[in-house]
Amino acid sequence: MVDCFPFAWAIAHKWNLAEYKNRLRDGSITFDEFQADADHVSDRINRCMYAEMFAFYGIRELCKIFCMTDIQAYTNLVRHVRFVRHSDLSDDDCCRDDIYRLKK
Numbered sequence: 662m663v664d665c666f667p668f669a670w671a672i673a674h675k676w677n678l679a680e681y682k683n684r685l686r687d688g689s690i691t692f693d694e695f696q697a698d699a700d701h702v703s704d705r706i707n708r709c710m711y712a713e714m715f716a717f718y719g720i721r722e723l724c725k726i727f728c729m730t731d732i733q734a735y736t737n738l739v740r741h742v743r744f745v746r747h748s749d750l751s752d753d754d755c756c757r758d759d760i761y762r763l764k765k
Contacts, residue, residue, distance in 0.1 A: 669741035670762045677702045677760060693755065700762040705755055712750035724751035
Protein backbone atom coordinates (compact mmCIF):
# COMPACT_ATOMS: atom_id res chain seq x y z
CA MET A 662 0.00 0.00 0.00
CA VAL A 663 2.75 2.49 0.93
CA ASP A 664 4.37 1.86 -2.46
CA CYS A 665 1.45 3.71 -4.09
CA PHE A 666 2.47 6.97 -2.44
CA PRO A 667 5.07 9.18 -4.13
CA PHE A 668 6.81 9.73 -0.78
CA ALA A 669 7.59 6.02 -0.16
CA TRP A 670 11.33 6.67 -0.52
CA ALA A 671 11.13 9.50 2.01
CA ILE A 672 9.57 7.11 4.53
CA ALA A 673 12.25 4.45 3.96
CA HIS A 674 15.04 7.04 4.09
CA LYS A 675 13.76 8.65 7.29
CA TRP A 676 13.26 5.25 8.93
CA ASN A 677 16.86 4.22 8.14
CA LEU A 678 18.29 7.43 9.59
CA ALA A 679 16.21 7.05 12.75
CA GLU A 680 17.09 3.36 13.06
CA TYR A 681 20.80 4.17 12.82
CA LYS A 682 20.56 6.79 15.59
CA ASN A 683 18.49 4.48 17.80
CA ARG A 684 20.91 1.57 17.42
CA LEU A 685 23.88 3.82 18.22
CA ARG A 686 22.10 4.96 21.36
CA ASP A 687 21.03 1.53 22.62
CA GLY A 688 24.16 -0.33 21.47
CA SER A 689 22.21 -3.26 20.03
CA ILE A 690 23.99 -2.96 16.68
CA THR A 691 27.55 -1.86 15.93
CA PHE A 692 28.13 -0.19 12.58
CA ASP A 693 31.47 -0.25 10.77
CA GLU A 694 29.99 2.12 8.26
CA PHE A 695 26.82 4.10 7.70
CA GLN A 696 26.38 6.54 4.84
CA ALA A 697 23.27 8.29 3.65
CA ASP A 698 22.53 10.88 1.03
CA ALA A 699 19.34 11.93 -0.73
CA ASP A 700 19.22 8.84 -2.98
CA HIS A 701 21.16 6.09 -1.20
CA VAL A 702 21.70 4.52 2.21
CA SER A 703 24.57 2.12 2.84
CA ASP A 704 25.49 0.29 6.00
CA ARG A 705 27.90 -2.33 7.23
CA ILE A 706 27.13 -3.94 10.57
CA ASN A 707 29.75 -6.03 12.35
CA ARG A 708 27.90 -6.79 15.58
CA CYS A 709 24.25 -7.40 16.34
CA MET A 710 22.75 -8.50 19.64
CA TYR A 711 20.13 -10.54 17.79
CA ALA A 712 22.75 -12.55 15.87
CA GLU A 713 24.69 -13.03 19.11
CA MET A 714 21.58 -14.29 20.90
CA PHE A 715 20.85 -16.84 18.18
CA ALA A 716 24.51 -17.95 18.26
CA PHE A 717 24.45 -18.22 22.07
CA TYR A 718 21.55 -20.67 21.87
CA GLY A 719 23.28 -22.65 19.12
CA ILE A 720 20.78 -21.69 16.44
CA ARG A 721 22.67 -18.97 14.57
CA GLU A 722 21.12 -20.15 11.29
CA LEU A 723 17.68 -19.02 12.51
CA CYS A 724 19.00 -15.47 12.58
CA LYS A 725 18.51 -15.53 8.80
CA ILE A 726 14.72 -15.51 9.37
CA PHE A 727 15.04 -12.44 11.60
CA CYS A 728 17.26 -10.73 9.01
CA MET A 729 14.73 -11.45 6.27
CA THR A 730 12.26 -9.00 7.80
CA ASP A 731 14.18 -6.19 6.06
CA ILE A 732 13.88 -7.98 2.73
CA GLN A 733 10.14 -8.52 3.31
CA ALA A 734 9.60 -4.86 4.15
CA TYR A 735 11.42 -3.57 1.09
CA THR A 736 9.66 -5.95 -1.31
CA ASN A 737 6.57 -3.85 -0.60
CA LEU A 738 8.30 -0.72 -1.95
CA VAL A 739 9.47 -1.98 -5.37
CA ARG A 740 8.28 1.11 -7.23
CA HIS A 741 10.41 3.45 -5.11
CA VAL A 742 13.18 1.48 -3.40
CA ARG A 743 15.78 -1.07 -4.42
CA PHE A 744 17.16 -3.02 -1.46
CA VAL A 745 20.35 -5.07 -1.86
CA ARG A 746 21.59 -7.26 0.97
CA HIS A 747 25.15 -8.30 0.17
CA SER A 748 25.62 -10.36 3.33
CA ASP A 749 24.16 -10.88 6.79
CA LEU A 750 25.45 -11.97 10.18
CA SER A 751 23.65 -15.31 10.13
CA ASP A 752 26.34 -16.77 7.88
CA ASP A 753 28.96 -14.08 7.30
CA ASP A 754 31.16 -11.74 9.33
CA CYS A 755 29.04 -8.66 8.61
CA CYS A 756 25.68 -7.46 7.41
CA ARG A 757 26.02 -5.14 4.44
CA ASP A 758 23.08 -3.41 2.78
CA ASP A 759 22.51 -0.83 0.09
CA ILE A 760 19.17 0.92 -0.28
CA TYR A 761 18.62 2.97 -3.42
CA ARG A 762 15.96 5.46 -4.38
CA LEU A 763 14.38 4.53 -7.69
CA LYS A 764 13.62 7.50 -9.88
CA LYS A 765 11.04 7.55 -12.63
